[in-house]
Amino acid sequence: MPFIPNLSLKEEMLKEIGLKDIEELFSDIPEEVRIKDLDLPEPLSEEEVVKRLREIARKNRPFPDLLSFLGGGVKPHYVPSAVKHIISRSEFYTSYTPYQPEASQGYLQAMFEYQSVISELTGMDISNCSLYDMSTSLGEAVRMGYRINRRKKVLIPRSISWERKSTLKNYIKGLPVDLVEIEYDRESGKLNLEDLEDKIDGDTMCLYIENPNFFGIFEEDVDEISSIVHDRGSILIVGVDLLSLALVKPPGEYGADIVISEGRTYGTPMNMGGSSLGIFACRKEYLRNIPGRIIGLTHDLDGNRAFCMTLQTREQHIRREKATSNICTNEALNALALLVYLSILGSEGLVKIAKKNLENARLLHDRLVSLPWFKPRFKGSFFNEFVLESTQDVFYMNRELLKRNIMGGLPLEISFPELKNCLLFGITEVYDDKDVDMLIRSIKEVYHV
Amino acid sequence: MYRFASFDEPLLNKLPQRKTKISTQSPHIPEKLRRSSPPKIPNLEEQQVVRHFFRLSQMNYGIENGTYPLGSCTMKYNPKVCEDVAGWREFTDIHPYQDESTFQGTLQILYELEELLKKITGMDAFTFQPSAGAHGEFLGMLLVRAYHELRGEDRNEIIIPDTAHGTNPASAKMAGFEVIEIPSNSEGTVDLEALEKVLSDRTAAFMLTNPNTLGIFEDRILDIERMVHNAGALLYYDGANLNAILGIARPGDMGFDIVHLNLHKTFATPHGGGGPGSGPVGVKKLLEDFLPVPRIRKKGDRYILDYDLPHTVGKIRDFYGNIEVCIKAYVYLLMMGRRIRDVAEISVLNSNYMKEKLKRSGFFDFPHRDLKKHEFVMSCQRLKEEKGLRALDIAKRLLDYGLYPPTIYFPLIVKEAIMIEPTETETKEDLDRYVDALISIAEEDPDIVRSSPTKTPVKRIDEAYAVRNEILTWKDI
Ligand SMILES: Cc1ncc(COP(=O)(O)O)c(C=O)c1O
Numbered sequence: 024m025p026f027i028p029n030l031s032l033k034e035e036m037l038k039e040i041g042l043k044d045i046e047e048l049f050s051d052i053p054e055e056v057r058i059k060d061l062d063l064p065e066p067l068s069e070e071e072v073v074k075r076l077r078e079i080a081r082k083n084r085p086f087p088d089l090l091s092f093l094g095g096g097v098k099p100h101y102v103p104s105a106v107k108h109i110i111s112r113s114e115f116y117t118s119y120t121p122y123q124p125e126a127s128q129g130y131l132q133a134m135f136e137y138q139s140v141i142s143e144l145t146g147m148d149i150s151n152c153s154l155y156d157m158s159t160s161l162g163e164a165v166r167m168g169y170r171i172n173r174r175k176k177v178l179i180p181r182s183i184s185w186e187r188k189s190t191l192k193n194y195i196k197g198l199p200v201d202l203v204e205i206e207y208d209r210e211s212g213k214l215n216l217e218d219l220e221d222k223i224d225g226d227t228m229c230l231y232i233e234n235p236n237f238f239g240i241f242e243e244d245v246d247e248i249s250s251i252v253h254d255r256g257s258i259l260i261v262g263v264d265l266l267s268l269a270l271v272k273p274p275g276e277y278g279a280d281i282v283i284s285e286g287r288t289y290g291t292p293m294n295m296g297g298s299s300l301g302i303f304a305c306r307k308e309y310l311r312n313i314p315g316r317i318i319g320l321t322h323d324l325d326g327n328r329a330f331c332m333t334l335q336t337r338e339q340h341i342r343r344e345k346a347t348s349n350i351c352t353n354e355a356l357n358a359l360a361l362l363v364y365l366s367i368l369g370s371e372g373l374v375k376i377a378k379k380n381l382e383n384a385r386l387l388h389d390r391l392v393s394l395p396w397f398k399p400r401f402k403g404s405f406f407n408e409f410v411l412e413s414t415q416d417v418f419y420m421n422r423e424l425l426k427r428n429i430m431g432g433l434p435l436e437i438s439f440p441e442l443k444n445c446l447l448f449g450i451t452e453v454y455d456d457k458d459v460d461m462l463i464r465s466i467k468e469v470y471h472v
Numbered sequence: 473m474y475r476f477a478s479f480d481e482p483l484l485n486k487l488p489q490r491k492t493k494i495s496t497q498s499p500h501i502p503e504k505l506r507r508s509s510p511p512k513i514p515n516l517e518e519q520q521v522v523r524h525f526f527r528l529s530q531m532n533y534g535i536e537n538g539t540y541p542l543g544s545c546t547m548k549y550n551p552k553v554c555e556d557v558a559g560w561r562e563f564t565d566i567h568p569y570q571d572e573s574t575f576q577g578t579l580q581i582l583y584e585l586e587e588l589l590k591k592i593t594g595m596d597a598f599t600f601q602p603s604a605g606a607h608g609e610f611l612g613m614l615l616v617r618a619y620h621e622l623r624g625e626d627r628n629e630i631i632i633p634d635t636a637h638g639t640n641p642a643s644a645k646m647a648g649f650e651v652i653e654i655p656s657n658s659e660g661t662v663d664l665e666a667l668e669k670v671l672s673d674r675t676a677a678f679m680l681t682n683p684n685t686l687g688i689f690e691d692r693i694l695d696i697e698r699m700v701h702n703a704g705a706l707l708y709y710d711g712a713n714l715n716a717i718l719g720i721a722r723p724g725d726m727g728f729d730i731v732h733l734n735l736h737k738t739f740a741t742p743h744g745g746g747g748p749g750s751g752p753v754g755v756k757k758l759l760e761d762f763l764p765v766p767r768i769r770k771k772g773d774r775y776i777l778d779y780d781l782p783h784t785v786g787k788i789r790d791f792y793g794n795i796e797v798c799i800k801a802y803v804y805l806l807m808m809g810r811r812i813r814d815v816a817e818i819s820v821l822n823s824n825y826m827k828e829k830l831k832r833s834g835f836f837d838f839p840h841r842d843l844k845k846h847e848f849v850m851s852c853q854r855l856k857e858e859k860g861l862r863a864l865d866i867a868k869r870l871l872d873y874g875l876y877p878p879t880i881y882f883p884l885i886v887k888e889a890i891m892i893e894p895t896e897t898e899t900k901e902d903l904d905r906y907v908d909a910l911i912s913i914a915e916e917d918p919d920i921v922r923s924s925p926t927k928t929p930v931k932r933i934d935e936a937y938a939v940r941n942e943i944l945t946w947k948d949i
Binding site: 025026027028029030032033036037039040041042045048049050051052053055056057058061062063064065066067068069072073075076079080081082083084085086087089091093095096097098099103105107108109111112113114115116117118119120121122123124125126127128129130132133135136138139140142143144148149150152153155156157158159166184186187189190192193194196197198234241243244245246268269270271272273285292293294295296297298299307310316317318319320321322323324325327328329331333334338339340341342343344345346348349350351352353354355356357359362363365366367368369370371372373374377378381382385404421425430433 | 476481483484485489492494495496497498500501502504505506507508510511512513514515516518521522524525526527528529530531532533534535536537540542545547548549550551553555556557559560561562563564565566567568569570571573574575576577578580581588591592603604605606607609610614617637638639641642643644645646647648649651688689691693694717719720721722725726734736740742743744745746747748749785786787788789790791792793794795796797798803806807808809810811812813814815817818820821822824825828829841843867868871876877879882896897898899900903923925928929930931932933934935937938939941942943944945946947948949
């Protein structure tokens, strides 16, 4: 019997411990709650399951069979083969959280390296070794902000994804704080600094910004934003795209106090948004307020270098309701995937890919606005996503493109009613001219030219 | 006997690097934002990187290295085919905002997995959005909050037994509740009098793990259910220990209103060294309209994402959950089917078998009720008093026997606690070997035990030094 070797030894083992019947082991479960008739299917063999799953898999249209130009944070990136091979080493993927450091030096060293790489990229002093995803990282960052200064006003851009906003709202349900949204500048797409100046005050706990922001646009005025925030003694939380940090000034250099990001697609596939990785880095003075696990360097009895989980008195298994967070299981394997991904690329590869993203985005942008139906919506400069306004009904266009195996840009008017017929496009290094040609040709077909 | 490989593996940034000339300047980045020098990520050849991580992997112990009876963690074998299927490009290369008509396959899996979990637990609806058990608890607490708020009731207390896992009180607190802890009785189960005393019109919910973290089934569960519901509160099930009752009893039939499961425990998906996990939350009808959006529904033969839910709490993370983990659990469940009852039977048999053998050895004490479920907690307090051996020493010594230690010092109410959960996937020889190792350690020269481990890549680690010195990145060295 697969996976249950002792099934055939049931009688023998029962006898050895002085029992007659397996039922005796369950005699403490009241009759009233016993399952009378287990309504589950007959087991399938491995071969049968694979066959069944093949049929189901056929109902999906993965990239690039379905060529997606969707923005909104998730995009396909190339993952070198070695990444999957390394994270499939079962010493890594079948281990538990490293509670026994002597038996987990390999993973612990890798997580120490992960923390180091994140700190290099973001320009922050320290990083934990993962939270669930970027939206929960934001939730935890704001909760940490409250522990630090106990202020009640949380400023966020109006232009973040509705899912992130909703997650944040839930993460602060238990705190006596209010969310206040800062407008975006309708021309540039950047944060509206006047609105920020109006709304920030002495009771402002923090400002969260994204760079590039949800519209793909770089917040150029980060130095100004940083001084506005710090003049009030508030905390600056910055959300970044990791890849952009190959070329963009790290938030640590413009005074960010906490930096969050998403590791999904850097070392792991899109997985329908599944393989998430919440990145969380901050200044060292907040060390004792950080949520999640942290790995530290130390030595063993003989003085050999060693690694272990550290500062655990912040965590739920010791502090219970007074812990900095409830997180226990995190996204370790995805953090490992990101580390291996970055190690294989090196700074050289990362810079190259970031530049390719910039170039492809310009190519796509220019080809689209050369069509009669699109114009740029915002003036700000962008990374690998951008917003175009269409003269046409974008839902109709996307439906027609889908028939040609293309996902057009992400319609924004559902979350931002003022952005009617605006689409958020995204592209990365994995696309080439032919892919862009195909999109352009298909749009022309939709409009019969 | 298993032996670790041991390497003096340098940190990644100390490996020999190739020379590079990199310009971070790009006309497309606003001048004020340009990075002056590239991030210090080492530039290495692929084979250097692979060898580095390969060596690190060999200094790490997973369940494929050997027995891993970590109590409360259900470290069972992770079938390989689950990994393969979840890795097919039809599942991995899907964008979360693709048109739903283009990932009908994944939606079908999630829908059918929900149906299976409903049957296994007796709940009415599941969401797969929580990324782990604690995330599920947090969602559960948000549901409790939303439910009472809508009814105009001001209830802000969550009751939790002293055996509860640390995430329970932490999750309740994060959702804004006050936590009230109640003691357990001499049987190791909920003290009903203590519960009665703290239940009131302020009680929002009672959180319970069943079997509890002592591995003991809460046999008064129906009394508990009546008391909690009579007080107008909800009953929450921490599903970390569901393995013990799969196919035998269902939390839904015990009166639980909310459950979270750990796919990365009960349903055989690997723990990944700390994640990704998946902590689906199931609810009874009365809470269905509060679940996060979207819900996955079936209309004719199509699956749809339904965002139209009157009282939804909204989102607790991006998108739909850790989908790849759900796919692995689905494959596992198709292979198990009705056989999940065997999972419960043998995991409980294995646990009682080990307990009985260890009990007969006479070295350890077994507080509370004798009959255990899938795990048991014993105390080595006597060994501590007589030979100066703590649970920690015994755990470390097990590593020299090539075995992964059990959970120690949890639950907090047992002195020098050793918590063993063998699961159903170990062989009898594995169980015997583990028991023999524990007995042999109890008989050994205590000095040897206290100075263990010696056969691991490093010896016992100075954790206090790490706390004091705060060396947390390679820049700190
Ligand atoms: C009883 C119990 N409850 C909750 C949890 C939390 O689950 P997770 O680590 O998936 O967040 C665990 C495991 O760590 C547990 O053992």
